[in-house]
Amino acid sequence: xxxxxxxxxxxxxSGVSLLADAAASQGARVxxxxxAPPMAGTDGDLAAVLADPxxxxxxxxxxxxxxxVRATLVDVVPAGPALGLARGEFLHAGPPIDWDRASGPLRGxxxxxxxxxxxxxxxxxxxxxxxxxxxxxxxxxxGAVGPMAGVIxxxxxxxxxxxxxxxxxxxxxxxxxxxxxxxxxxxxxDVMERLRWMSDVLGPLLQAAVRRHGxxxxxxILAQMVQMGDEAHNxxxxxxxxxLRDLLPPMAESGFAASDVADAARFMGGNDHFFLxxxxxxxxxxxxxxxxxxGSTMVVAMARNGTDFGIQxxxxxxxxxxxxxxxxxxxxxxxxxxxxxxxxxGDSAITETAGLGGFAMAAAPAIVRLVGGTVASALASTERxxxxxxxxxxxxxxxxxxxxxxxxxxxxxxxxRTGILPQINTGMAGKVxxxxxxxxxxxxxxxxxxxxxxxxxxxxx
Amino acid sequence: xxxxxxxxxxxxxSGVSLLADAAASQGARVxxxxxAPPMAGTDGDLAAVLADPxxxxxxxxxxxxxxxVRATLVDVVPAGPALGLARGEFLHAGPPIDWDRASGPLRGxxxxxxxxxxxxxxxxxxxxxxxxxxxxxxxxxxGAVGPMAGVIxxxxxxxxxxxxxxxxxxxxxxxxxxxxxxxxxxxxxDVMERLRWMSDVLGPLLQAAVRRHGxxxxxxILAQMVQMGDEAHNxxxxxxxxxLRDLLPPMAESGFAASDVADAARFMGGNDHFFLxxxxxxxxxxxxxxxxxxGSTMVVAMARNGTDFGIQxxxxxxxxxxxxxxxxxxxxxxxxxxxxxxxxxGDSAITETAGLGGFAMAAAPAIVRLVGGTVASALASTERxxxxxxxxxxxxxxxxxxxxxxxxxxxxxxxxRTGILPQINTGMAGKVxxxxxxxxxxxxxxxxxxxxxxxxxxxxx
Numbered sequence: 001x002x003x004x005x006x007x008x009x010x011x012x013x014s015g016v017s018l019l020a021d022a023a024a025s026q027g028a029r030v031x032x033x034x035x036a037p038p039m040a041g042t043d044g045d046l047a048a049v050l051a052d053p054x055x056x057x058x059x060x061x062x063x064x065x066x067x068x069v070r071a072t073l074v075d076v077v078p079a080g081p082a083l084g085l086a087r088g089e090f091l092h093a094g095p096p097i098d099w100d101r102a103s104g105p106l107r108g109x110x111x112x113x114x115x116x117x118x119x120x121x122x123x124x125x126x127x128x129x130x131x132x133x134x135x136x137x138x139x140x141x142x143g144a145v146g147p148m149a150g151v152i153x154x155x156x157x158x159x160x161x162x163x164x165x166x167x168x169x170x171x172x173x174x175x176x177x178x179x180x181x182x183x184x185x186x187x188x189x190d191v192m193e194r195l196r197w198m199s200d201v202l203g204p205l206l207q208a209a210v211r212r213h214g215x216x217x218x219x220x221i222l223a224q225m226v227q228m229g230d231e232a233h234n235x236x237x238x239x240x241x242x243x244l245r246d247l248l249p250p251m252a253e254s255g256f257a258a259s260d261v262a263d264a265a266r267f268m269g270g271n272d273h274f275f276l277x278x279x280x281x282x283x284x285x286x287x288x289x290x291x292x293x294x295g296s297t298m299v300v301a302m303a304r305n306g307t308d309f310g311i312q313x314x315x316x317x318x319x320x321x322x323x324x325x326x327x328x329x330x331x332x333x334x335x336x337x338x339x340x341x342x343x344x345x346g347d348s349a350i351t352e353t354a355g356l357g358g359f360a361m362a363a364a365p366a367i368v369r370l371v372g373g374t375v376a377s378a379l380a381s382t383e384r385x386x387x388x389x390x391x392x393x394x395x396x397x398x399x400x401x402x403x404x405x406x407x408x409x410x411x412x413x414x415x416x417r418t419g420i421l422p423q424i425n426t427g428m429a430g431k432v433x434x435x436x437x438x439x440x441x442x443x444x445x446x447x448x449x450x451x452x453x454x455x456x457x458x459x460x461x
Numbered sequence: 462x463x464x465x466x467x468x469x470x471x472x473x474x475s476g477v478s479l480l481a482d483a484a485a486s487q488g489a490r491v492x493x494x495x496x497a498p499p500m501a502g503t504d505g506d507l508a509a510v511l512a513d514p515x516x517x518x519x520x521x522x523x524x525x526x527x528x529x530v531r532a533t534l535v536d537v538v539p540a541g542p543a544l545g546l547a548r549g550e551f552l553h554a555g556p557p558i559d560w561d562r563a564s565g566p567l568r569g570x571x572x573x574x575x576x577x578x579x580x581x582x583x584x585x586x587x588x589x590x591x592x593x594x595x596x597x598x599x600x601x602x603x604g605a606v607g608p609m610a611g612v613i614x615x616x617x618x619x620x621x622x623x624x625x626x627x628x629x630x631x632x633x634x635x636x637x638x639x640x641x642x643x644x645x646x647x648x649x650x651d652v653m654e655r656l657r658w659m660s661d662v663l664g665p666l667l668q669a670a671v672r673r674h675g676x677x678x679x680x681x682i683l684a685q686m687v688q689m690g691d692e693a694h695n696x697x698x699x700x701x702x703x704x705l706r707d708l709l710p711p712m713a714e715s716g717f718a719a720s721d722v723a724d725a726a727r728f729m730g731g732n733d734h735f736f737l738x739x740x741x742x743x744x745x746x747x748x749x750x751x752x753x754x755x756g757s758t759m760v761v762a763m764a765r766n767g768t769d770f771g772i773q774x775x776x777x778x779x780x781x782x783x784x785x786x787x788x789x790x791x792x793x794x795x796x797x798x799x800x801x802x803x804x805x806x807g808d809s810a811i812t813e814t815a816g817l818g819g820f821a822m823a824a825a826p827a828i829v830r831l832v833g834g835t836v837a838s839a840l841a842s843t844e845r846x847x848x849x850x851x852x853x854x855x856x857x858x859x860x861x862x863x864x865x866x867x868x869x870x871x872x873x874x875x876x877x878r879t880g881i882l883p884q885i886n887t888g889m890a891g892k893v894x895x896x897x898x899x900x901x902x903x904x905x906x907x908x909x910x911x912x913x914x915x916x917x918x919x920x921x922x
Contacts, residue, residue, distance in 0.1 A: 229690050249726045252709075252722040253723045265709045375860060400826055
């Protein structure tokens with residue numbers, strides 16, 4: 001004791017800064033540690049799940065399965081036959097929802113899709129029945145993902161991704177570009193015209209090109225993108241260019257009219273987000289491989305329908321843990337502000353779930369000009385995500401971090417234990433149906449989905 | 462004095478570390494400052510040039526002219542008529558040199574070009590006369606630049622870059638790819654076959670595409686590249702893809718056979734360095750605008766012919782200041798080592814002269830896997846170059862440095878004053894004619910060219 005009193009005091013402080021500030025102001029040596037209690041009310045569930053002797057091996061298995069997946073683009077096909085969708089059947093992003101609880105942008109996209117399918121003349125209809133919508137289901141339930149509203153109807157064309165190791169497949173719509181587009185809830189005449197051209201020309205031309213080319217290694221393109229300033233959610237510029245590089249020779253040789261080839265090349269090359277719709281199903285394919293490992297606490301899906309944010313976890317089957325989606329913070333297009341923004345929407349958070357997007361922002365510092373923040377905050381986002389993930393992705397190496405792999409595989413127990421929430425970057429849709437995109441920004445899941453998932457895991461442990 | 466003795470000593474140390482180390486080892490507080498004397502023997506010239514009252518304004522003028530240039534790709538044409546080259550007339554990289562002093566790779570490239578032009582049958586000929594070479598001159602003397610050996614002969618096709626503000630032009634050959642290629646001194650049958658295809662198909666097809674497209678904004682592509690992990694000397698991956706994006710639609714619509722369009726797209730897309738031959742003349746065009754400003758100490762060209770390294774300075778007209786080129790340090794292709802490497806060669810150091818290449822490595826951390834070093838050393842290279850440059854380039858913004866512009870406009874007085882040499886990254890040619898590329902690495906100019914230029918500046922000051 002006398003020995004302690006003889007030495008200079010060294011204060012170790014955690015939690016609120018009040019005590020640390022007081023000691024520091026009196027000249028004491030203070031070390032602040034970044035410790036916080038677990039999320040409220042989770043002590044019992046956390047103890048139960050952390051005590052599960054199978055947890056570690058189960059998570060290793062889930063991670064290994066996810067990292068082993070190689071996603072290749074093998075075909076481009078209409079959604080109806082590919083997904084078994086009949087006339088009037090529609091898919092949407094996020095956990096399941098019915099028309100009555102659907103947000104403006106989801107209703108707008110469904111209305112536009114109904115007009116596109118010839119089921120309705122007036123997208124202003126205010127009921128599912130009025131639009132001829134016979135059924136609604138989540139894309140995720142059909143091996144598919146869709147950005148923003150994520151509406152898929154039978155006449156739309158889809159990318160088909162396949163893991164050559166086991167033949168499993170994942171699907172995603174073709175990207176329409178930015179601004180006034182269906183996936184942001186817009187349905188004006190130019191939106192309809194673009195959708196028709198995509199089904200009549202772009203889809204068939206890409207089908208011919210992909211079939212002529214053979215499988216395109218999407219995972220390899222993702223790996224290169226991370227070396228080229230993309231994070232594969234809101235920056236897909238290099239990815240889009242590499243896809244163009246691979247597909248343009250077979251497009252030229254496809255036998256399609258030179259003007260169609262040139263139009264398609266201009267459309268794809270003029271839309272830096274075109275590759276997003278390949279990044280998303282590649283992530284879906286990887287994460288689907290990690291589903292259903294008993295005892296695994298790894299998140300295998302994060303998705304939003306514009307009303308609810310839902311997660312699925314490897315060890316709890318197909319259960320969705322949902323809570324009201326938050327509104328992103330970020331930068332707005334001219335004429336719009338926070339009052340115009342719909343809550344978080346889209347299946348695109350599958351990129352963050354797989355270690356890209358917000359988790360890979362250190363690889364894409366230029367993204368701060370789109371979603372807000374600073375280069376330092378982009379680096380800090382990635383650094384923080386290592387605290388809640390199970391692995392460093394061996395294929396997605398971040399140059400600025402000395403080629404460290406991106407943080408991958410969100411662990412529910414680490415989120416609950418630290419209170420650190422997954423960082424998602426995202427586009428923002430206008431909350432009024434028909435508006436389109438209003439901005440882009442940063443968002444997290446609503447915190448309560450993680451304690452809910454933990455409780456379900458505890459009941460199995 | 463007693464006051465000083467009462468305080469804790471604080472040693473400020475510069476130069477060799479011996480004194481600082483001794484003080485530090487005795488527990489003294491030591492601050493090391495990064496100060497070094499100017500390069501040996503330069504005191505008088507440095508004083509004279511630094512005292513020139515016109516220097517500051519002259520350098521501002523040179524920098525402003527350089528930064529105002531917008532480089533656009535306006536045409537693709539055969540070199541003979543474009544540069545006024547008659548049969549048997551050849552250009553090469555670097556300062557002027559004759560056959561007798563030419564290095565292996567330059568001789569190899571000249572021999573290959575002579576065979577390509579039909580002037581000789583056997584590239585193994587050991588004299589200029591035997592190869593039918595009537596004259597040799599520096600590319601730089603004809604508004605042109607060429608990577609590595611930089612040989613331009615009348616039948617080769619050139620990119621034509623133009624500044625729309627004043628119609629000035631710069632020229633560069635088309636990039637052949639990596640490995641066994643003419644510019645690295647190789648001349649085997651496949652090298653000849655590729656050159657013939659480039660003249661018969663690629664050149665005319667690109668000419669049709671560029672003329673149909675209209676001017677391609679090369680400066681804008683350079684600005685984007687720096688956001689996408691390229692430094693535009695040894696990483697041109699994103700730039701090549703953006704050029705493809707812009708030119709493929711008009712290539713498809715050019716009326717050329719679909720198989721030629723597809724072959725050209727595969728050739729360009731399969732060679733990450735294709736855009737280098739647009740980056741180089743864009744830099745040449747910018748720096749040529751800064752030539753001939755009396756009193757300016759800004760470097761307007763750095764170039765190597767494989768034997769000599771030469772620089773030109775704005776305030777000293779067309780004089781070359783030369784010294785023997787150094788051998789780069791770096792990574793070798795399998796089967797080669799330092800003993801196989803020719804001294805530094807090529808006009809491509811024009812990129813560093815304009816604030817790209819080695820000066821922009823902080824924007825391209827992945828380049829260390831090609832040229833050696835670490836991500837930290839790439840960042841440090843760029844940081845160090847701010848010490849010897851006059852400006853931060855407003856268009857080339859480095860995301861990892863919070864969008865700071867690249868260090869641009871090398872000042873002879875700052876190089877001599879600090880002893881910090883410009884950092885160049887480069888490919889390495891085999892020193893035996895016919896070998897081709899053996900590696901890539903880092904190099905600097907031989908130091909003595911800067912005191913030589915300073916002496917010339919002093920004689921005008």
